[in-house]
Amino acid sequence: MALSETGGRLRARLQAIEHGCEGICQYRLVPLDAQEFPPVEAGAHVDLHLPNGLVRQYSLLPSSGPGGYLIAVKRDAAGRGGSQWLHEAARVGMALEISAPRNHFALREDNGAQAPVLLLAGGIGITPVYAMLHALEAQGRTFELHYWGRSLEQMLFAGQLGADSRVQLHVAAQGKAPRAAEVVAAAHADADVYACGPQSMLDELAALDASRRSGRIYMERFAAPVPVDASAAAGFEVVLARSGLRVPVGPEQSILEVLKERGMDVMYSCEQGVCGACEVTCLEGEPLHLDSVRTPQEHAQEKTIMICCSRSLGERLVLDL
Numbered sequence: 182m183a184l185s186e187t188g189g190r191l192r193a194r195l196q197a198i199e200h201g202c203e204g205i206c207q208y209r210l211v212p213l214d215a216q217e218f219p220p221v222e223a224g225a226h227v228d229l230h231l232p233n234g235l236v237r238q239y240s241l242l243p244s245s246g247p248g249g250y251l252i253a254v255k256r257d258a259a260g261r262g263g264s265q266w267l268h269e270a271a272r273v274g275m276a277l278e279i280s281a282p283r284n285h286f287a288l289r290e291d292n293g294a295q296a297p298v299l300l301l302a303g304g305i306g307i308t309p310v311y312a313m314l315h316a317l318e319a320q321g322r323t324f325e326l327h328y329w330g331r332s333l334e335q336m337l338f339a340g341q342l343g344a345d346s347r348v349q350l351h352v353a354a355q356g357k358a359p360r361a362a363e364v365v366a367a368a369h370a371d372a373d374v375y376a377c378g379p380q381s382m383l384d385e386l387a388a389l390d391a392s393r394r395s396g397r398i399y400m401e402r403f404a405a406p407v408p409v410d411a412s413a414a415a416g417f418e419v420v421l422a423r424s425g426l427r428v429p430v431g432p433e434q435s436i437l438e439v440l441k442e443r444g445m446d447v448m449y450s451c452e453q454g455v456c457g458a459c460e461v462t463c464l465e466g467e468p469l470h471l472d473s474v475r476t477p478q479e480h481a482q483e484k485t486i487m488i489c490c491s492r493s494l495g496e497r498l499v500l501d502l
């Protein structure tokens with residue numbers, strides 16, 4: 182289970198491409214070398230480094246493990262090119278590089294292992310949620326899944342999930358469906374809620390989280406919400422604690438951009454605040470968190486900052502770099 186020599190990335194071979202449902206294919210990646218992949222927790226994702234230079238994040242499906250990882254990719258004609266490449270140019274046998282799995286969407290036990298769980302998935306957002314469902318089932322925990330989609334043909338695993346009494350499929354083509362916020366409002370007040378889906382659904386839940394259910398709604402985003410805080414526009418200074426270097430960050434720059442310009446070897450992937458690769462400990466200062474990786478409660482506890490998107494509320498941040 183060692184990482185290869187490729188800058189901390191794992192070398193993988195595309196072993197199989199399978200039809201998942203209308204518009205969605207599944208890709209199985211196996212270790213290219215004799216090494217095994219790291220084990221996987223439900224909710225984890227990997228960065229997939231495509232030969233055309235794009236890096237995209239994909240959640241790992243339940244059958245992922247040291248022998249191979251399985252991802253599902255929805256073709257998005259309006260997307261930024263990753264899914265199109267996978268649907269059109271990927272071929273069985275190709276070598277690809279991936280990151281080790283990261284998990285900012287793990288099942289929690291701090292609410293008590295017996296607390297009910299509400300899983301919410303919209304569209305391709307089913308991928309991490311489906312892995313969670315399997316983990317909860319294996320743990321014998323009580324859960325309910327609500328899964329929204331346009332039609333049954335476009336919903337991954339719809340056949341299997343539709344036969345499960347703990348699952349409710351909300352199919353737009355079949356008429357009126359409840360909103361995610363309505364489902365949460367009707368759920369057990371102590372339930373932990375995990376949601377992955379389109380931005381509109383997650384924004385709706387985020388608003389609910391702030392007003393009524395602080396801290397018990399966990400979300401996985403694959404696109405960054407638009408920052409609304411005016412402080413995000415101001416410049417500030419970053420101090421790198423290990424060298425004492427002081428670096429100005431202009432109003433139009435990110436901390437990550439500035440550090441890359443200076444040739445610093447910093448980790449990053451999505452550059453949108455959704456993957457967690459660029460997380461750095463913040464030693465002093467007051468960050469303005471603009472990422473979607475951690476909840477506000479986690480930001481208050483963790484003292485870290487995603488340097489690809491987050492900024493400073495004050496004039497200075499001291500980072501453990």
Ligand code: FES
Nearest residue numbers: 450452457459489
């Ligand atoms: S690079 Fe993905 S969160 Fe910063």
